[in-house]
Amino acid sequence: MDAQLDLTRLKGVGPKLKEQLQRLNIQSLSELLFHLPFRYEDRSRIQPIGSLNHQQPAVVQGEVRAADVLMGKRRSLLVKLADHTGTISLRFYHFNAAQKKQFQRGALVRCYGEARRGASGLELYHPEYQILQDGQEELPDARLTPVYPATEGISQQRLRLLMEQALEFLRADSVPLTDLLPPEWLAQWRLPTLKQALLFLHQPPTDVRLEQLMTASHPAQRRLILEELLAHQLSMHRLRSKVQQDGAPVIQPDGSLRQQLIDSLPFSPTGAQQRVTDEIIADLAKPLPMLRLVQGDVGSGKTLVAALAACQALQAGYQVALMAPTEILAEQHFINMSRWFEPLGVKTGWLAGKTRGKARNQSLADIANGDARLVIGTHALFQDEVQFSQLGLVIIDEQHRFGVHQRLSLKEKGNLDGQSPHQLIMTATPIPRTLAMSAYADLDTSIIDELPPGRSPIQTVTVSDNRREEVIYRVAGACQNGAQAYWVCTLIEESEALQCQAAENTAAELIEQLPHLRIGLVHGRLKAQEKAAIMSAFKAHELDLLVATTVIEVGVDVPNASLMVIENPERLGLAQLHQLRGRVGRGSVASHCVLLYKTPLSMTGKQRLQVMRDSQDGFYIAEQDLMIRGPGEVLGTRQTGLQTLRVADLQRDGELLPAVREMATHLWDNHPHVVAPLIDRWLGEAERFAAV
Structure with a gap:
């Protein structure tokens, strides 16, 4: 240094x-x-002691009349201070002998604190103070007093x-x-x-x-906010240009495998799916690695878009890797993709953390020699021992679960003569525009903004848990009339064990109360085969009611399920509630979601549930989530860069982002010498950490 x-x-x-x-x-x-x-804090004026009110922050100055150590429940030092208008007490719970000695009778003291009602009338607790020497009648600071983190x-x-x-x-x-x-x-x-x-x-x-x-609207603050947002944009620019330095395989559109897939489906892609697929195909034909984020609300059909993109790379002889954050979601993708691709002669491979022994060795061999053309798995695909034969396209689902730059380590897997694979990132958690423009500034964005036809709207109601019996009775009635239902248990503790315990207890209670219903249970601690068996039994309508933890948040598709009860919804973020609710309303029957909350609800809890009742638009919900929780939480704490915003606030300063993007491009092109110093000034260590 x-x-x-x-x-x-x-x-x-x-x-x-x-x-x-x-x-x-x-x-x-x-x-x-x-x-x-x-x-x-404004400490520029001395307040007369007699004019102070409860909870008023103020600077007072007076003479010490007495200083005594009191031995109540807690030992405290009580100093009586007087000016010509009245008396106030200063109370210290943490003090030493030297401090007590400072408060000699007759000493002149100036202090700052908040007046509160105490045992001896108005008191200042642990005020900041200064003992003024004889004749040192210095004026209070003519500036505002800063309070620092x-x-x-x-x-x-x-x-x-x-x-x-x-x-x-x-x-x-x-x-x-x-x-x-x-x-x-x-x-x-x-x-x-x-x-x-x-x-x-x-x-x-x-x-x-x-x-x-x-x-934060003063020009001095705007100056720093602008500079910090610029540093973040430039950091993303730099990341993107690093990825694109290598070049990528040019994958020309032929389209015959894609057409075969479309012909084999019982439905046609929506206009939005078609448009986004065209954008991806145009990217794949360029000699630069595609970096595209596809956002689609719950149920908009991102999986099909991923499959149509995969066709392009597969037909050109490349391998495709599809990575999902949880085993249950990865399994769901594996089932769908195998069903679509195996009949077309494309071998699908599988790799998860739990794949062990012979099965694992076989998977690794199939991936390395290129037999497995489409490989689906969890972050196990990141591991060193995984070697691809010719990786041309990487598809990452629910990117925000992986941390901003972790996906770059998959790029190493595709090193084909110094070229990088193309990357497609998908999320069903719509990202508010302001966040997308900063957290994902290194990505091009596509939005699937149309739901497949035949989806029914979901009626959402909030019910307090003291009406739980009534809710159970409604669930029983719906199931007897041929509907299927989910009962989702959430727990505030992060512990998976406790969540599973809660789900087991709820399932036992419902089985006892509803003996005529076929009830299943699924949670994160079940073996993959058990989970898959229960899910397929539910899908085949061999079960009426499925009790689950939030493992069913993503990827589970049962068109006949038209009722969902979510316990303690106030404990979840809006995006997660929206994801869960999206498991119903997948067929043509009217669907319902019951948010069974615990009383009393906090203000934030009330706000969240109101948003869920008011809207089914994922983007509106995401904007509200951002307002209620702030960017760090919405994106997941692993989004390292955004945690380091020091003066800017995406919620407050979001309107600057379009200008900041243009300015970042201008600096990048015309003033390249300032790029590194700017990034270093604002991100320093954080940027190096982010580039892992």
């Missing part, structure tokens, strides 16, 4: 404090300057003192912070320079509109 950026240049920073600062991802002076306040062992006071020193270095130009945006952009957007923006945000004057700072 450059010596002039080392934190030990600041007074008071030794090895211990340096280590604590690392917990805040601060390892250099410039990283300290980018550690921005998350709110501000902190960590154990580093107080706000300590952070502010370090920041004061760092800002002195910045003023003296001792920290090399280059302005990386073209000056004409700053003029066009009316933005300050980087140095001006940082000085302002660490020490804003009191005449600034506080609400402007709180909504």
